Amino acid sequence: MNSPKLVNLSIQQSWASAFVDGEVDLSEQTGWNETVHEQLYYYTMTRQVLRGEMLRERGAGFHTERTTWVTFWARVDAG
């Protein structure tokens, strides 16, 4: 397949992927949002699958993960 001509992405746009590779600093991320969380979730999972490490369980997708964290932070905030 021929490579289409693609415009290079900014560091912000490609930050999560480069961070997983240790190629950019945390300080170069100017705002975490759901998209960044989701990118880290799937990029980390991809690496784990390729390395044959244990992975997310069937059905334990990103949204299930978010629910776990919402519960956790509510507990932290409750003291």
Add this chain to the structure above:
Amino acid sequence: MTRTSSAKGHEPRAEEALIAAAQGGDRAAFEALVLPCQNAILRWLTRLTQDRPAAEELFQESLFKAYIALSGFRGESSFATWLSRIARNTFLAWRKALQQRPDTVPMSTGDEELDAALEPADGWSHHPPTPEEQLWQQELAGAIQKSLDALPESLREAFEQREQGGLSYAEIAQLQQVPVGTVRSRIHRAREAIAQDLKHLMEPA
């Protein structure tokens, strides 16, 4: 910190940055730290307790303890190993409390088996998958391979040189004779394409 490897974790440099940010109160950084080892530890606790809801509670409790104690974490081990030790101690306290209850049915796993599962301290990351887990692993690996096969060659090559070859972006840039920014973009686009396919598998509509 002098660690050079991070079992079930991020690249060491990224992990150090996340730890510093999380110690400063950055919740997103804390979540990102937990992400690579979350499932392995939860799976380990499930094996130890033989009770999934109990394992989930113990995992939440371990996370809570880790978050509270994070300011004292000095990076002498990987974050994942540190969290697994907290999970281990949380499990042991839970088991002790359970055994002191008069109405408790003894755990079906014997102490010798349990001790083997608990040691070495990072044994949480090494137990073999069940047949069902193996099947799921194969499905995911197959989906990733299918995504890779559908990618433009330049994206696939950059991704494989990074993931399988372990090359840095600068080294890939030299090989592909393109700027580092192009390598970064190619790898990102490859990962995003794979992620889209994994999402369909993980969270079907």
